[in-house]
Structures are given as C-alpha cells and as structure tokens.
Amino acid sequence: MVSRLSVLFSLAVAAVAAAQDIPAAEIISRRSHIVPGPLRVTELFFRVPLDYNDPEGETIELFGRSVTGYEVPIVPPEEEEEVSDLPYMVYLEGGPGFGNREPQNHPLTSTALERGYQVLYLDHRGTGYSTPVSTNMLNQLEGGEDAQVEYLRLMRQDNTVRDCEAVRKALTSGMSENQAKWSIFGQSYGGFVSLSYLSLHPEGLREVFLTGGLAPVGRSAQEVYEALYPRVMKRNEAYYRKFPEDIQNVRQVARHIESQGGSVDLPAGGSLTVPRLMTIGIDFGGAGGFDYVHTTIKNLKTSLDQFGFLTRASLVPLETFTTFDTNIIYAILHEAIYCNGPNDVSNWASDRVAKNLNLFSWLSPNSSVAANSSEPLLFAGENIFPFFFDTYPELIPLKGVANKLAAVDDWTYIYNQTQLARNEVPVYAASYIDDLYVDYEFAKDTANLLRGVRTWETNAIYHSGLRTNTAEVLGALFNLRNNVID
Ligand SMILES: *[C@@H]1O[C@H](CO)[C@@H](O)[C@H](O)[C@H]1NC(C)=O
Ligand SMILES: *[C@@H]1O[C@H](CO)[C@@H](O)[C@H](O)[C@H]1NC(C)=O
Ligand SMILES: *[C@@H]1O[C@H](CO)[C@@H](O)[C@H](O)[C@H]1NC(C)=O
Secondary structure (H helix, E strand, O other): OHHHHHHHHHHHHHHHHHOOOOOOOEEEEEEEEEEOOOEEEEEEEEEEEOOOOOOOOOEEEEEEEEEEEOOOOOOOOOOOOOOOOOOEEEEEOOOOOOOOOOHHHOOOHHHHHHOOOEEEEEOOOOOOOOOOOOHHHHHOOOOHHHHHHHHHHOOOHHHHHHHHHHHHHHHOOOOOOOOOOEEEEEEOHHHHHHHHHHHHOHHHEEEEEEEOOOOOOOOOHHHHHHHHHHHHHHHHHHHHHHOOOHHHHHHHHHHHHHHOOOOEEOOOOOEEOHHHHHHHHHHHHOOOHHHHHHHHHHHHHHHHHHHOOOOHHHHHHHHOOOOOOOOHHHHHOOOHHHOOOEOOOOOOHHHHHHHHOOOOHHHOOOOOOOOOOOOOOOOOOOOOOOOHHHHOOOOHHHHHHHHHHHHOOEOOOOOOHHHHHOOOOOEEEEEEOOOOOOOHHHHHHHHHHOOOEEEEEEOOOOOOHHHHOHHHHHHHHHHHHHOOOO
C-alpha cells in the first residue's frame, strides 16, 4: 500500500513538472524611443528566476527591444508611450552566447513589420544585456568552480524557453489565450531554442519560423561532429583550390609562430598559436568566408615579408573571427547544447572526434608543423577545443569549469521527441543543404520527426542566408506560410 501511494505521489510530481507553470516575469522598466526608419523601439528589462525550480530564489534580468513602425504625427500627442497590441514575433538569435543587434539594424525588422507583426528581440539569458555571463561575474559567485558550473548549467535552451514564457505572460496579460500566443523566429541556435519551445511549452506558440535551425534532435555531440567534419574537410579543399598560394602562406605564418616559441602576443590579450590560427576556418560556412580568411592570411604574410614580424594591424583582423572573450557561453556551453537529458556527456566531442580521425596535424601534442612539406595545413570549422582555455584571456581562468561541464552526466531534457511527433504548431523552416554548422541530413531527420513542418531547401545559400540573402529567405518562408496547398 505504501509503495502504491508513493508511486501515485511521484506520478503527481512528474505531472506537475511536465506542465511546469511559469510565473509571469516582472517588468522592471520600459522606455520607448523613435529611431530613423522611423521606428518605435521599446527597451524592456524583466526580472525572472535564475532557476525555475526555485522561483523564490535568486533572480536575473532579461533584456529585449520591441519594435513597431512609427508615423511622425502632425500634432505631437500629449502623452506618448502607448503599448502596441500587434501580434508579437520573437526573434531568437544564434550562438549560443550572442545578444541581439538593434532592431533598426536587423534583417528581419522591415519584413516582419510589413507583414503586420511587432518584433521582440529578446537577449537569451546570459547574453547581450540579459545578466551577461563573464569571467568576472562568475568569480563573484560564492562556492568556487562548482557554483560556476551550477550557474552555467542553467544557461541552456530549456531555461531560455521558460524565460520566453515568463516574458510572454508579462507582455500579453489581459489578452485572450489565443491572442496571447506568439510567433517565434529562430536563426541557427535560436532554432534549437525553438525546438525546445515546441517540446516544452507549445501552448505559448502560434507559429515558428526557422532559418538553419532544424536542430539535430536525438543526436549526441559526438555524432554531430562526425557528421560535420567531412563537410569542413571539403571546404578546406575548395579553399585551397581557390587560393593555392595560401598553402605556402599559411605554412609561412605557422613557421613564424613556431620560431617565436609557439606563441605571439595578440593586441587584445591572449596569444596566437598555430592551433588558434587554424580555427579561423570557422568562417568557411558563410558567404564570403573564404575571402575573409584569405585577407587575414594575406595581412599576416605581407607583414612577415615586409618586416619579419607581425604588426598590430596584421593581427587585429584575426581577433575578430572568434569573440570567445566577449561571448564566453559560445565556447563554454557550445557542446552542452547537444546534451539531451541524463547520460549525454559532451566530453570535448570536437577534440575527440578530430583526434580519432587524425584530421589536423596541429592538434597532436608537441607537433611541429613548420617542417617543410607541400601538404596544406587544414582549418577547423565551428569547433571548440580545450586549448581555447589556454589562449583566450577570458577563458583561461575557466579551464577547470569547462572541464567539469564537459563531464556533466545529468543534464536536463531540452527536447521531447514524443511531443514533437504530435506537434500542432505550424513550423516553416529554411534548411541549407551545404550548411557547415547544422548538418543537413540531421536537419532532414528532425523535419521528418516534427509533425507539420514545411521546409524550403536550397544549396545556393549558406548558413548566414538571413543576413546575406534576406529578401529571398524571408520571401520563401512567408510563401510557405501563406501558400494554401490543401
Ligand atoms: C610535450 O612536451 C612537454 C613539454 O616539453 C612534455 O612534458 C611532454 O611529455 C611532451 N608530450 C609528448 C606527447 O611528447
Ligand atoms: C625548410 O625550408 C627553409 C627555407 O627553404 C630552410 O631554411 C629550412 O632549413 C628547411 N627546414 C627543414 C626542416 O627542412
Ligand atoms: C513528452 O511529451 C509527451 C507528450 O506531450 C508527454 O506525455 C511526456 O510526459 C513528455 N515527456 C517528458 C519527459 O516530459
């Protein structure tokens, strides 16, 4: 009898946890400005629990900007500051680890406003102005590394979904249930958050738009990199076909770094090592990426030819490829975002897979790549390596924390495949066949799993299509939405 009661009790607890009731966020401040466009931009700060399982505990702030069109009135009204009741579209940025641009500089704004939405650009927790995570703020937590790990564990997609629900309840209070749903638009990692939203709180959603955001649901971090590395290798071939002279130029720069004891100080702090040089291939997945990499190599080579050392001007462009120092979540949680539930352990998947497949000579311990060889040095893609925590000044103090996060084996669930299979929220997804960051085959599997998704696929646009091919991508997505085929 006792055991039966305890079973009933734990079932009840599970049911409560599944339909977790998210309290409305507290609106701390709301301030509107008219900006060129003209547009009305409203800056909003909210307060939400750090941990939704402890709603009375510590809180964090979230920041968002909502935007609507604006007409300059002939007679200025006595009181400005009205709240728009247009339906919301919430934009979820890629990353993880990045806040939003200002609405007037965002490719989505004008199209979404023309289509009758107001747009809310909400910074994910820990990014932008949403109590952004940094090494100094983590150092202020009491409890050392373990407390830092506990804090960072709360910065993944499941809690961003809860934040969105808390903010939705605050902004739509007083509306009918139907009116109060909102549309979301997820780019890349923002799409991963969207799939988590569809899994955990579909009741908040009217419709979902995705660009390069069909997350590899059901795949481990290891499977993700096993799928992505062959794509990175193909991009290396294409790069050196386009710039064959860079085979020698990259080696020349690598030889110089090695002649300096393996490391050259960078203007913004930290150091340039050969492995770090080889990670600028992260840009191979965007339109124009080859040319950025080539220009960067050319800067370094020309400086060496003319002066025999690397000038500040030649080094600065290199620092802009990977902003791990200002967006540490991008490094420290990059693999954690693939861990769905207990037993999924990331354990430096990028590094492990690359070493198992012996992809990069520069990744072997104590390797010297300066030896004269005609083999090209190969670039990595969007990969996080443990050595980042030796070369980026903001990451160096977090090495122990990163190692602990890599070993976590009791992650929360971020996706629910049962729920995705019975999904009722319309989803419109742009999927890029040659995506270097979100594997297309896995994206297809997710599209097959997700009930009711309509996809538009192309191999003519890369992952950055929302920015580089705005009209084409948004046109395609709204066609998916508005074409009635049944
Ligand atoms: C690499 O070099 C370090 C320091 O010189 C040395 O301690 C280590 O044993 C070397 N590792 C290998 C695999 O040769
Ligand atoms: C590599 O080439 C340079 C320049 O031609 C030469 O000075 C150097 O001795 C060579 N190194 C090796 C290991 O062969
Ligand atoms: C997953 O979703 C299904 C269907 O909504 C639900 O019955 C189940 O409890 C969910 N699983 C978890 C672990 O929340």
